Amino acid sequence: MTFIEPGLSVRDGFAEGPLAAALSRAARLLDDLQEQAPAMTDGQLRDGVHRRCAASPRSSRPPSRSTASPR
Structure with missing residues (x-):
């Protein structure tokens, strides 16, 4: 096993772990949007992305870490 x-x-x-599951869901959502994109206006596409991002469960997202240097 290799830890990334x-x-x-x-x-x-095969990728494993909570991040792998989140990446898989994101890829499926992107595929769906890419299929629909040619028939959508810019506004519809933007709204679709925002709606799907807002609908994704926050509990499966890894905690964000700041990459800013400490002051």
Whole structure:
């Protein structure tokens, strides 16, 4: 098993962990939007992205870490 990040590892060529699940969901949502995008206006596409991002469960998102240098 190879550890990539906390919450993301690779075993036998497959990603595992909470980040892998979140990436999989994001890829499915992006695929859906890309199929519909040619028939959508810019506003509809933007609203679709915002709606889907807001609908995703926050509990599965990893905690964000600041990359800013400490002062």
